[in-house]
Amino acid sequence: MVTENFIRELETIVGQSNVSVTSTGIELYSYDASLVKGNPGVVIFPADTQEVSQAVKAANKEGIDIVARGFGTNLSGGTISITQGLVICLSRFNQILGIFPESRYAVVQPGVTNMEVQQALAAVGAFYAPDPASQKVSTLGGNAGENSGGPLCLKYGVTSNHILGMEMVMADGEVLRIGGPALDPPGFDLRGLMVGSEGAFAIITELTLHTLPKTESVITMLAVYDDIQAAAQSVSKIIAAGILPNTLEMMDALVIEAVEASIPCGYPRDAAAVLVIEVEGMEVGLKEQAGQIKEICMANQCRNVKIAKNEKERDLLWQGRRGAFGAIARLAPNYLVNDATVSRSVLPKALEQIKVVADKHGFRVGNVSHAGDGNMHPLLLFDSRNPGELDRVHKAGWDIMEVSVNLGGTISGEHGIGQEKQEAMKMIFSGDDLNTQQTVKLAFDPENVLNPNKVIPLSKSPGQPLESFKPTILKRLGGISAKGVPEAIETIRAANDSGKSLIVVGANTFAHYGNPCKKDVTSVSTLAMTEIIEYDADNQFITLGAGMSLARLQEVLEENNQWLTLRPPFFNRKATIGSLAAMGTSGPERMFYGAPRDFLLGLQYIDSQGRMISTGGKVVKNVAGYDMTRLMTGSNGNLGMITEATWRLSTRPELCRAISMTGILDDCFNAALKLMNNNLFPAFMVAVPENNVPDQFPEYWKMVVGFEGLSKVVEHQVEKCSLLLSKNKLKNLGTWNYPLIDGCFKDDFNKIAKAPYVLKTSAALEKMPDLIKGIQEIPGIKAQTNQNAWLLDFGCGRIFNALDLLDTEQWTSLSHRAYSLDGHVQLEKTPKSFRLEHDVFGGSLRPEWAVMHKIKNALDPNSLFAPGRMPGR
């Protein structure tokens, strides 16, 4: 209960005018854009992080629950206080704090709307990829909390792929920063876990976004169909043809009718469905791509394809799509929107069955779908003023989720679980899965005060774990019955019973990785887990055992002209995809394709109690539950033994071509800055020493820039890039085609790996010169670079280099240098003697490591897995 005293205290923290407790004030914050309603006890509007922190501490003292909220456009009841708690409205956090297009990031407050940041970025030729249809009104804090999607995520991935770091107020009121402009800090992927946590882990007070330069050109098309199945069919065929449009959006007749009634956008009123398709990229080759799409559509009973002639026509086509939800409001006072997601090839079937469900319950249904992602938005029309309709519509919504899960899909692709879909989590997760997720939540928020009683279904006895049960609908292949898994479970249980510790190994390639284990460990191997559990080439995903080597996987995929878009450094032919998932490793092409965290769709792992736990699924958009897949990815075997992983695949590029130039470091660096904020899209930008004088920091460097994709586009980009580089005083060394799987730097990495110490340092691109200087300036370090092996990964802001020696003082001072540049350090390899004495993840303790240890202790209380290997040991 909110007391008078508590209100007075809040007033002293945020000021009287920023506290709302009147009955109107409460009513105004009792709703969001969903159907859930609940009265908060009190609402506050803090001005800064300190005020949020103090308010949280005050609420803790009183035992009051807390819900953070932006502009209240949530679609699953996520921003409603259902326990009459404190609502913290972050609408005053509305500043864009900085934009750094050359390092491809921006720092914003969470109350800035998605559109505001897009406009600010557009002014410097950049954009932020996630573009939820609500982007004009939804705030970035909410986008992060829900892991929002949007039309563009077909090509660029969801919000989680584009959040680099954040400042947040923890459940106890302490302020913590995680991540930042430098990619992939050591340890668990906390920011990946935070994104999509629906306000249940911490309150985000600042965000670092990953931005991209605008593309050269865009073509938007409207394909008109007389049959919705034909439209859905076209979507499948387009992707199967290896084309990746930005967006593939579908609307059905009812939505067309509503949209045309509110803003005539030129959707034919007599059509059964329309697709809004957009391709973007270099001008060269784009028209051909659009033509190819048109051909596929026409071959699939399309009535006609209209291409937007100018910006105005393009805007109009999009206005209709973006306003579809609102336009539906013309037809009825309320709608229930679902966001179930299936594999795109079963989309026609799913839509058919949804129609049956709607008819059965007596509701009109309109469909807007991110068809390319298989993400549906059936809108059920009703009037909540009619008695019983609200209950009936919820029942229909439930049935729609069942349809999706029965077809192997998930219950929520982007709107979140909140309160509306909480119970439906049981359709796809087991009791153990859900208890594990709740354990992670409680590791962040032990008193369960942040947005409590949402997302995870509640147990019959309050505060207790859920009983054990299997998912009510979803049958996951593999899992406990997959090859090699029963034996591993046996080993893990036995170790647990006897109090021993374990280390998970694959091909034993990375035995030297991480801090050494504190006690004697026995190993448990994944090598028997070599099955391909499910390979769906049409839908571009594969589920396979952790013991298969990456090299073998790429061979398998070659048969369908597909590949896993990764060239992890230091991987030999035997290294397994289990290691890849566990380490989350990525090479210089991360700047273009992303890291394992971006294309792992789901995992199964054995936890410290020997139970099989499932995370994610096999659809490309999935926000059902907390993002355990990202927590496990890169957790280095500290939380469990990954037995199988589901990966998102891509069509192989037609051509991989690199251009190289030579010059001094400053010129290479300046060229890299230019390339980063240019509408060229290199797969990587790397500099390696050109000459090699022992004991000296290399004076001349070879800058290598690669492009991958359609031949025509790659050729054009190489040409433009060559021009740009030569303008930056670099001397052209020529171009060449490189092998897809091995890439360009295998030898360079191998050379680095030969040294006793391999150092990886990271910072935003603009800070890399400082970082390099930092490495050089460390007393005595210069003389120790005999190997003189360096790889400057400009595109990802990373430096890999070889060292012969490293002492405590050097390690500490280097770490501090990196931290002061908002970067981080990690030793990928050291002699065992060094590792015994030092933490290879950094020369001093980082505050966020404490959170990692809380998670580790919660999920693996007896330190069964690799004790002592983590950052901060």
Added chain:
Amino acid sequence: MDIFKNYDAIAQCNKCGFCQVSCPIFRSTGHESGVARGRLALMRGIIEDRIQWTKELEDPLFNCLGCGACTDACLADVPTADLVIKGRAEYLEKVGRKPIHKLLFEQLLPYPKRLHMAARAAALGKNSGISKVAKALGLLRILGRDFAKAENIVEKLPTKPFRGTFTPGEYQGSGESLRIGYFIGCGVDVIQQEAGQESLKILKKIGKTVTILDNCCCGLPAWTYGDIDAAQKLALKNLTAFSSQSLDVIVTDCSSCASFLKKYSQVFEDDENNQDIAKSQAPLFQDMVEFLFKNGYSTTPVKSPIVVTCHDPCHAVRGQGISRENREILKKIPGVEFREMPEADWCCGGAGSYALTHYDLSMKVLDRKMKNVASTKADFLVTSCPACMIQLSHGVRRAGLKTKVCHISEIVTGAKPEKE
């Protein structure tokens, strides 16, 4: 008044939140009470008995500018600004009204002469400071604390009304056949008289006769305040006066008046008789901007090139759908470079007497407008509503801009730019 009658329209809001994009008040406060979705939720709460009629509702109902931008952004087209007026009307009934509004709507606005007298008193007071005079008269207590802050909004008040110089009656024009009635809005009558003079020049050039009407206030201020009775009385007084004249067209150079004159029939929702009268007269009314656009006017070329931008009054762009006409007129003037400003159709925060009652909020809205004006570096900021002119002039002074605010009539006749 009973908002229950509008339950369907109110329930049509499905809380998508898109109104937040375009609401100048929400953009300033970030508070749900200051946006259509919130106002509608409260009215629905009243209807469904979760919320009671209390003073708590004053802010959410009365801090709406009535600019209508939310309805533009609303795909379900919920007419929130109109619904808010209904809400205000019921509020006045159930919670009570302030004495100043009684005085204004019932005693001053229906009677041009009394308004003139009041204005003259204010003009005299202005020299010694409005707030001091108001304080002495105990008016501050009645008007509310914001009135003292607002006193500088009007820079100078003429001592004589427009109709003191140009007495109502028929004047000869140089046109061939058109019989024009010139509707004098209170703003032109009392403050923006220079604009009125230029409008009159234009009308005389086009019309065979121009009749300066002895109209009273159009009723819009009373209507937006929720005083439906007062609005009806004013409307009826005007309609009766017009019906005794034989005119081809009634032109006003106030876009707010024009939009309200055109929708007089809505004022008489339950009164078919007067509704019919209003409907029959509706085709007569024209905004000066559309009149100029239809009839053309040979514009005087400006001496040296100037940059001009325009502000769309809410009652022009959303009230009457006028946004192309003003731009076309300006672009055709030789020597004028027209530069579009961002958010030209956003409310300036003037909203009639809004600045008097909600000074701080009004200034936040105005500051946003001035940032947009400044970005154009325009010499002139042109509009067609005297109330906007007052607010915008205050804005450019506050922001220290060199941009001058003027009425479109003044640019067209060449009165602005003033000859150095």
